[in-house]
């Protein structure tokens with residue numbers, strides 16, 4: 291029994307009866323009707339997969355025009371209906387016309403039961419795969435939305451960020467290859483995604499590949515895919531990331547970490563715009579937008595011979611250089627407030643703002659880990675804070691002139707050194723005062739006095 295519902299429309303009662311008697315033996319449900327005028331009601335009340343439609347209804351009509359009209363009508367309700375037309379012998383031209391208009395197949399009247407069954411069972415397979423594709427498309431688009439939700443919008447209004455955003459707007463709609471340079475945590479991935487979001491490929495996949503995590507063996511199978519049997523574990527054919535990103539954007543992160551042999555392989559794919567799966571010889575065309583990023587000095591690496599100049603030229607049609615967070619002025623406060631509201635929500639804390647001194651501390655710090663470090667600092671502060679405000683000591687930051695984690699400097703005053711040591715001990719013990727005091731050889735009370743004195 292085939293799991294499909296068939297609707298037969300013909301003005302001839304005998305045909306309806308014989309179709310019903312035969313098809314009932316093979317299909318889930320068989321509906322019949324004499325006039326296509328009943329179509330709307332029937333299709334809205336029943337789950338119909340296949341429509342078997344006669345071409346002529348009015349007395350004496352034989353040109354099939356009615357059939358073509360109703361075919362279009364059915365497909366306008368849902369273009370995925372599978373419609374099979376019944377036509378008289380010698381009317382092949384009409385059948386061709388119908389197929390052009392979207393009919394799946396046609397069958398000659400009077401039919402042979404075997405032929406009718408073969409046509410309808412092929413049609414039901416088509417209908418099943420259409421349904422599957424529709425379902426997968428829905429899953430794909432909701433997964434895509436979930437993936438996109440993970441990305442932050444770019445926060446920042448400082449001159450360098452505004453300038454970069456203008457460049458993004460100009461470059462995103464083109465298919466130009468873009469290289470994003472910047473220290474760790476400056477937001478290279480955020481900018482890469484924004485480029486995708488502003489491009490015409492926005493509804494397709496944004497595929498992030500961390501090249502730094504792919505060793506020599508994995509590189510080709512991950513990026514280019516493989517055929518079944520290409521190596522011991524290749525149990526089935528698998529497309530690579532380039533193929534999977536078809537129509538979308540591929541973001542190759544940490545491109546500066548690629549070895550010279552892998553650089554050569556990547557270059558050849560970018561030049562030919564084709565990939566060949568491991569274990570195959572067939573070349574497959576790729577249509578992806580390329581964005582790359584690194585925190586490494588590619589120009590210096592070219593001079594030293596550790597990065598191929600021809601690969602650099604291929605990837606850097608447009609170059610974006612992201613400034614370190616310390617160069618972004620009051621963006622630090624904008625970003626901090628943005629993270630504050632998101633972590634306050636996450637940890638169910640009613641914290642609303644930074645006290646002014648905390649803002650000064652944020653502005654004075656040198657942010658070696660850039661935006662990512664700021665994000666962690668604010669998360670920790672939200673967890674540690676007790677009131678409605680984040681105070682400076684919640685941030686657990688050394689002001690800039692102490693050089694963060696730098697060793698003690700000899701030009702520091704005694705007081706500064708003492709403050710630094712107290713702060714370090716508190717950091718080391720993650721705010722546990724008893725342990726920090728023990729480490730410093732102080733009583734808890736003595737440590738509290740110093741915390742108050744230094745306003746930590």
Ligand SMILES: Nc1ncnc2c1ncn2[C@@H]1O[C@H](COP(=O)(O)OP(=O)(O)OP(=O)(O)O)[C@@H](O)[C@H]1O
Nearest residue numbers: 442443444445473474475476477478479480661662
């Ligand atoms: N301008 C920004 N606005 C909002 N969030 C940002 C911004 N820049 C960075 N972030 C956030 O900071 C974190 C680090 O950003 P991202 O991963 O894009 O940096 P990266 O330069 O790619 O880092 P790495 O070089 O270590 O891979 C992320 O959580 C990101 O959402």
